[in-house]
Amino acid sequence: MSISFKKSYRFAVKSAFYITLFSTLLIAGLTYWFYELNYKFCIIFASGVYFFSFFVLQYRVERFIYRRVKKIYDDVSLLDSTTLRSQPVTTDMATLMNEVQKFAKDKKIEIETLKIREEYRREFLGNVSHELKTPLFTVQGYLLTLLDGAMNDKTIRKKYLQRAEKGVERLIYIVKDLDMITKLETGDLNLEFTEFNIVDVIQNVLDLLEMRADQKNIILMFDRKYTKPVKVFADKERIQQVVTNLVENSIKYGKENGTTEISIEDLVNNKVIIRVTDNGEGIQKQFISRLFERFFRVDKSGARSEGGSGLGLAIVKHIIEAHDERIYVESKIGVGSEFSFTLEKTK
Structure with missing residues (x-):
């Protein structure tokens, strides 16, 4: 050249x-x-x-x-x-010096960005390994026990096979979530936009998760009674998944005898914002910026005991961004957390 x-x-x-x-x-x-x-x-x-x-x-x-x-x-x-x-x-040496400094600054930023990405990549691979090996070792342990002679006992055989099945289900759950988030990131997951009533979708989610919330005496409720439908334009199935993940999260990390409240508010430019608010323990400020990373957990030990793939919030973020919308988080230790996202409201 x-x-x-x-x-x-x-x-x-x-x-x-x-x-x-x-x-x-x-x-x-x-x-x-x-x-x-x-x-x-x-x-x-x-x-x-x-x-x-x-x-x-x-x-x-x-x-x-x-x-x-x-x-x-x-x-x-x-x-x-x-x-x-x-x-x-x-x-012109002054011009040349400015150009060199600009090049050096840009490359320094690029190098720092690559270092951060490499650190996230290592952490992600470690998390994937941990998430997959736990159910794998569980299934392997039960099967080896059965092969070592426990298979002759019908009671033990049935119990161990059922536990092995749960381990396999967890593996399938993780793999499905990984597949979905990969498709969302690459744009291979097509969204089917339709007009629907967001109140009905939220109510379906609350009904579905009511029994799980009852185990911790958590009340799932709207902030008020919505007598009129609130029509939005989005992918109904994906938005239901978003609400489900957020409500499940509030139950999982909520405190005993707590509440999870959902509200729908009008915004400007034909937008509505859906808020999922709980009165749980809250999230420390330094962790909020990383909540939507894959497999990131604030409480590593306690969160895994609650189950889940560790991809729920990452999927939520990608679904909302695929709709060209925004998701927000507000949390305070000892007070609770609020996750909210916007949707386009139909006229």
Whole structure:
């Protein structure tokens, strides 16, 4: 690829002037000392030296700066030489310094971003390994026990097979969630937008999870009675999954004898916001920004005892973003948490 030069003549002009001034004064002094001073000769000499110096300096400095700076880039491997090559090369040192600093800053940010991603990748792989090996080892343990002789006892055989089945179901649950979140991230999961009543969807979820909430004496309720339908335009099945995951989360991390309240409020620009609020223990501030990461758990030990794939909130975030909507989190230790998301309201 040919090199593009950004012409800056300041250095060459000044340098050529100084060289010409010195050379002219020198030759004038010598001619005056040894011969008779010839003004015409001095002018012609000065002009020739000036133009020769200017062109030599301009060309040589451009080549010098480009080659040296490019070599530095290549040696330290901090900046891609192709990035430099695509930019015009300048002999203005202030401009060049600003460009180098900008390149270095951009690459530093890029390197830091890659380090963060690498750290998340290692943590993600560790979490995947942990989530999968727990049910795998459980199933393996029950099957090995049966193969070692327990299979002859009908009572033990049935109990162990049922427990092994639960382990397999958990594996299937995790794999399905991983498959869904992968499709959501790559855009392979198509959304079917329809008009529906969000109140009915929420009520179905509350009815479905009522028995699970009763185990912890948690009350599931609306903030008020919605006598009129609230029509939204979205993928009904996916939005039901969002509400289910959020309510399940509030039950899982809610306190005994607590409440989970759902409200629907109108916003501007034909939007509604659905809030899922609980009065549980709350989430520490430093963890809120990571809540939607895959397999991230605030309480690693307690959360796994409650079951789940660890992908619920990540799926929620991707579904809402696939609708071009927003999801919000507010939480305070000892007070509770509120998850809310927006949807388009039909007229």
